[in-house]
Every structure is written in structure tokens, then in C-alpha cells.
Amino acid sequence: MKILLIGPPASGKGTIGSLLSERLKIPVISVGKLLRSIDPRSPYYEGIKGSMDRGDLAPNNIVGKILEKRVQEKDCIRGFILDGWARQLSDLDFFNPGFDLVLLLKISAEISIRRIAGRRECKVDGSIFNIYSNPPKKPGICDLCGATLIQRDDDREEIVTKRLQNYEEKTVPSLDLFRKMGILTEVNGDKPPEDVFTDTVSALGIGND
Numbered sequence: 001m002k003i004l005l006i007g008p009p010a011s012g013k014g015t016i017g018s019l020l021s022e023r024l025k026i027p028v029i030s031v032g033k034l035l036r037s038i039d040p041r042s043p044y045y046e047g048i049k050g051s052m053d054r055g056d057l058a059p060n061n062i063v064g065k066i067l068e069k070r071v072q073e074k075d076c077i078r079g080f081i082l083d084g085w086a087r088q089l090s091d092l093d094f095f096n097p098g099f100d101l102v103l104l105l106k107i108s109a110e111i112s113i114r115r116i117a118g119r120r121e122c123k124v125d126g127s128i129f130n131i132y133s134n135p136p137k138k139p140g141i142c143d144l145c146g147a148t149l150i151q152r153d154d155d156r157e158e159i160v161t162k163r164l165q166n167y168e169e170k171t172v173p174s175l176d177l178f179r180k181m182g183i184l185t186e187v188n189g190d191k192p193p194e195d196v197f198t199d200t201v202s203a204l205g206i207g208n209d
């Protein structure tokens, strides 16, 4: 079974992907992780690193080749769950394995912004808080070590808003295609992860055993 996960920033794709992976015993392939772990000796390394350093999407012709190779590995023999592809329609020109299912985790723009723009982290021990949903005991201070909490640059509200606009403009045409093909399943991702997973399992009809 070949599954594609799609959703706006902070829609919970990482969590749902790993729960699905456990349930279905097929690996999650995260394009972001794959690119970050690419071997510096790879002929693709320079091109990919350059675009990531500029904050651009990596060239999809190169990523397509890397994915093509990755899914031929043994662990993908029964399928895989792909996260981070078809972000723009043209991605599919370079890698299109014939997805059986496309899962769209829908969250409102408001929730996406709160989840990301509310995030604060401790540089010392890596603790992560959220000023809306999981605030520290003292505002701006890490519960664990007392260090000052910081907000990552790409978590700022104006940047999150831009990422959401990108998603709307570029990813929605892919969704329209999958909807026409009859393989798109939409799940509401505004709820807690365990509820989203239960909804996903029943929407995909993959049983609960």
C-alpha cells in the first residue's frame, strides 16, 4: 500500500505518519528527513544543500530521483507512507509511484498558526512549550532548567502565514487531482492526535486489530 500524507504546517503529519507506520508495518519516508541526511559525497548534495540553505524547496527533479531509489529498498516491498511530496503538482512529473491513498489532514489556518507561532523552546535542554496549549509555569522561562525560552525565526507568525499561503497556492491543485482520481481521504486534524488517528484508521478502512 502506497500512502501519501498531505497537510498544512503543524497538521500532525509526523505523528499520524508514525502511528500509521506502526499499524501497517510499512516505513514512513519523510522527504525533509531524507534530504537532511543525504551523503555529502552524493552527486546531488550540492544542489540540494544550496536550495535548503536559501529556504527554497529542493529541486523536484533531483528529489524525484532520490525517492525513486529509496522506494526500491527492501523495507518498501509492502509499500510506504510518503510525507513531503506533491507539495506542487509538478512534483508528480518526477516521482509518481501510483498512490493507493492520499490522506489530507485538515486544520484551520488559525490552529496552524497557534501551534507554530505559540511554540517556544529551551536552547539548553531542548524542552518545547506552547504559550497557548502547553505554557511554561513562568512565562518565557524553562520549567526544567530556568533558561530563557526562545522562538525560532521560521516560527514567527508572519513566516507561518507565508508558509500557509504557499500551501494554499501550490498544494491545493495536487489535492484537486487526487480528489478527481477518487483516492483522497480527508480527516479533521484539529483534534488531539489520538482522536485524529482513530478517525484516520476508520476513514481509511484499515481495521483496528
Ligand SMILES: [Zn+2]
Residues within 6 Å of the ligand: 122, 123, 124, 125, 126, 127, 142, 143, 144, 145, 146, 147
Ligand atoms: Zn531548559
